[in-house]
Amino acid sequence: MNRVVITGAGTINALGQTVPDTLQAMREGRCGISALEFRDVERLAIRIGGQVKGYEPEAVFNRQQLSLYDRFTQFTLLAAREAMAQSGLCFEGELAHRSGVVLGNSGGGLTTQDENYRAVYEEGKNRVHPFVVPKLMNNAAASHVSMEFNLKGPSFTVATACASSNHAMGQAFQMIRSGMCRAMITGGSESMLCFGGVKAWEGLRVMSKDACRPFSATRNGMVQGEGAGIFVFEDYEHARARGADILCEVLGFAMTSDAADIVMPSKQGAARAISGALADGRIDKDRVGYINAHGTGTTANDKTECAAVADVFGTHADSLMISSTKSMHGHLIGGTGAVELLACIMALRDGVIAPTIGYEEPDPECALDVVPNEARDAQVDVVLTNAFAFGGLNAVLALGRV
Structure with missing residues (x-):
């Protein structure tokens, strides 16, 4: 079993x-959630989100590329x-x-879908661009990467709603650990902040x-965001031999299914995923x-996750x-697990x-140290990152300091 490390990060x-700008914002406890800016936003009940502002795609990609790259691919x-x-x-x-x-990606090219549904149903056009399908498909980003x-080994996209990135990174980890691969680019992305994307989430009545x-x-309630987090996972010996700067080590991974409800989370399913990641990494x-x-x-x-953590860790949860x-x-x-891996x-x-x-x-049902409002200096050797998705699909990664 090969050791697996992370040698590159981008977001x-x-x-x-960039990663430095993101980490500085996290240190400062800065809020990136603001008023949404896109067509017909005034028709929405939910008008806030973690939208990427000040980004000009034309400054980065040429016209031919933009005809192929949805916002999530960009x-x-x-x-x-x-x-x-x-x-x-x-x-x-x-x-x-x-x-x-x-x-990991859940929605694919929703901006492309939104624009082209408008063109056909609202504007009455009978044609769409010939690249609409390769632009909106969930695997477009993976294929372009x-x-x-020049990645010629296993390349694919995982779509498990809010756990997509963690599932993807877990698969990459297992491929390197088993010896199947030497290095993998992994992580996830999402761009659902368009009229149709937000309108659909409004219907769930879980949005703030x-x-x-x-x-x-x-x-x-929750607030939607957008963006990407991408990492280079690499065999430890390969990274060490070439003198790479190692960011951290991936120690363990587990995934479980609640097999219970399409939207309500399960304490037992979450707890099994957390315990499984610890067992997999022998932590x-x-x-x-x-x-x-x-x-x-x-x-x-929130209350289900806190209960799962308390169950797994017992007195150590305090x-x-x-x-x-x-x-x-x-x-x-x-894309959420990928950006959160930066923290x-x-x-x-x-x-x-x-x-x-x-x-x-304070909420009595969330009685853990949630590091409220201000970042904290603390030395830690092992961390976990949780992802619990609609459909009852759970994925937890364990990472350690090298």
Whole structure:
């Protein structure tokens, strides 16, 4: 069984368009959630989100590329370029054949769908662009990453709603650990912040109109975000031999299914995923110092997640730190676990725990140390990152300091 490490990271999200900018925003407890800006937003009841502002695609991609790249693909490629630049890897020869890309994405090219449904149904057009299908398909980002970086090994997309990124990164981890691959580009992306994307989520009645306040007694729902988080996972010996800067080690992974309800979370399913990640990494639970929570800001998720953590860790839960960065960048759905992994790397590398901002009032059902409102300096050796999705699909990764 090979050890697996992370040697590159990249992102674009509501907090920043690079990893350093994002981590600085997390340290400052800055909120990236603001008023949404797109066509017909005034027709929505929900008008806030973690939208990427100040991004000009025409400054990065040419016209031909933009005809093929939906917004979620653009975000993926930008983040992948940053991650690859940091890793210093070049995929050639045998390495190219033994490396691939696994990405998480839930909605595919929703902006492209939205624009083309409008063209056909609202504007009465009888034709759409011939590249609409390759632009909106869920695997578009993974395919373009494989082409840009010459990745000729396993390349595919995982779609498991809000757990998509964690499932994707877990698959990449297992492929390298087993010896099937030497390196993988992995993570996830999402861009659902268009009229149709937000209107659909409105129907669930789980959205907040003012802020995301995970674990606070005053919480009133989740807030959508958009963006991408992309990482280079690599065989430890391969990374060490080439003198790579290792960000952290991936220690364990587990995934479970609640097999219970399509939208309501299960404490038992979440607890089995957390316990499974610890068992997979052969990690004593007392070594875990921080958990990046799924922490959506909905009543059902937050109390269920806290109960699962308490069940798994027992008395150690009282000394654990657990925070939700969704309070800052919003819920990126299929891409959320990838952006949240940055907070885990920051905890391990820099000794800084990202806060849960917007916290106003304790909730007896969420009686854990949720690192309220301000980042905290703390040395931790092992961290977990949770993702619990609609459909009862759970995925938890364990990471450690090298």
